[in-house]
Amino acid sequence: MLRDALRAAGIADVRTDSTSRALYSSDASLYRVTPQAVVCPAHSDEVAAALSVCRERGVPLTARGAGTSIAGNAVGPGVVLDFSRHLNKIVSVDPESRTAVVQPGVVQGALQRAAAPHRLRFGPDPSSHTRCTIGGMIGNNACGSRALGYGRTSDNITGLRMLTAAGDELIVGQGQSTLPVLDELTAIARAGLSTIRTQFGRFGRQVSGYALENLLPESGFDVARLMAGSEGTLTVLTEATVRLVCEPAHRMLVVLGYPDIATAGDATPAILEHRPTACEGIDSRIVDIVRERKGPRAVPPLPDGAAWVFVEVVGDSHTEVEDRAARVGKSCAATDFLVVDDPVQAAALWRIREDGAQRAGPTRARGLGGCRRPARATRCLPARFRRPADRVRRDGNALRSFR
Structure with a gap:
């Protein structure tokens, strides 16, 4: 048996029970592939031993970290190597x-x-x-x-x-x-x-x-x-x-509000002219999911709009960063904007995106079929945003269809 071969190779933490195999059959994606065995190596010699057994038996091997992939990258039909248990120093x-x-x-x-x-x-x-x-x-x-x-x-x-x-x-x-x-x-x-x-x-x-x-x-x-x-x-x-x-000496967050995500896409080239350190877009669907699953207080006040772009600027002095933040807010065609100097408040705003990534899950809404090619340049963003956005409005909330 595969389990016996892995243990004979000197690997201590080998799991082939149905519960362990079921736990490792999925990650943060929609996919489910049940492995034959799960190995949690304690050191590199055990990694080499698992690799040797899999090579000799023709068994696929999949390396796994935290299982946060939304594309099925951490699941496989052979041996799953979980590095998060022991090789985490x-x-x-x-x-x-x-x-x-x-x-x-x-x-x-x-x-x-x-x-x-x-x-x-x-x-x-x-x-x-x-x-x-x-x-x-x-x-x-x-x-x-x-x-x-x-x-x-x-x-x-x-x-x-x-x-x-x-x-x-x-x-x-x-x-x-x-x-x-x-x-x-x-x-x-x-x-x-x-x-x-x-x-x-x-x-x-x-x-x-x-x-x-x-x-x-x-x-x-x-x-x-x-x-x-x-x-x-x-x-x-x-x-x-x-x-x-190096951590920057000073940073500020500018939250730009737009009527929809396509309009936010229109503003992307102008935003990038300010050379921000960070930039992230969200819309009301993510915000609604966070409010629904964590409560209304989980979402801090946002500028007027139904889509928002978070823009972080950094610099060597508070005055420099304050000036850059003001210019971002005034020159990017936003309906409304908010400049955040307090790091605690900024962290709470960034957490909206993090919570949205964690909490999007399956609902009764049907999934959407088809494949979309990614935009290859910022100038492509507006048209690329509008076509999927129109389909989402017509067919339902796509985000809620994904797990």
Whole structure:
């Protein structure tokens, strides 16, 4: 049996009971795939052992962090490796080099708390930051609302320690390995130079597919950044070194109100001209869900409107930030706007989006079929917003149809 083989390989925490398999059959998405076994490795040797057993038996292996994926990334039919149980340690935080070494199961919020005494933070900040793991963020190349200021997760990786499908340890970054697989990657990049240069890395938040642009000579053959977004299909991560950034001296939040989300989309190019650190849009559907499920006091007062864009500006002085915030509010065609200087009030407003992400769930409303291609540039946003928005108004509240 698979369970016996995993335990014989020296893995202590192996679960094959029906309850455990059912618990790990889903994540935050609509998908349900029941695994054959769940392994919670205590150290990298157990990860290697699980990989070896799966390779010998032809069993699929899926790495899992917190299970916050809304696309089924953390479920699989073979062995699920849960890194959140034991491999969840912050190995070190180095304020001088502004880096941290973490195991893949470290929760993003825990890393932020460890870095905070040094006036540092990990830049990417997804709405699931209280739950998502660094390993999951690397697998998904997570961005979050502060991607404008700090980039994607791939932009904040300096080194990775991984296992290949063959069971070899691969280290990229400082002290990089010299495995033959790296020569093979070089050959792939050379063979596809023209395609990679013209079709990959075409816009800032391009996170789908393999990030082959990072293998280009002009990109420094950055294998660590290639791995971000690969969802565990290339290697299994066992340790990461990430870059930390300085907390800004001053920050303010500007909440812009608009009559609908399409009009908010019209304003996006004007908002981006102010070079905000963070930008996030929500509409009344998310607000209504939070009020319904957490109570009316869960939503602080918002400017007039049915859609809102949260814009964060930062600077070295209070006067500078105050001036920037005022200019954002007055120049982005908002129906109404609110400037928030109090960090507690700002955190409460940001929590609307976080609570909305946690609490959207299934209702009796029917789901909507079909596939929508993502907008590729901010100038495409208004038209891209209006077509789905019109369909939502016609067919019902799409957000409430998703789990």
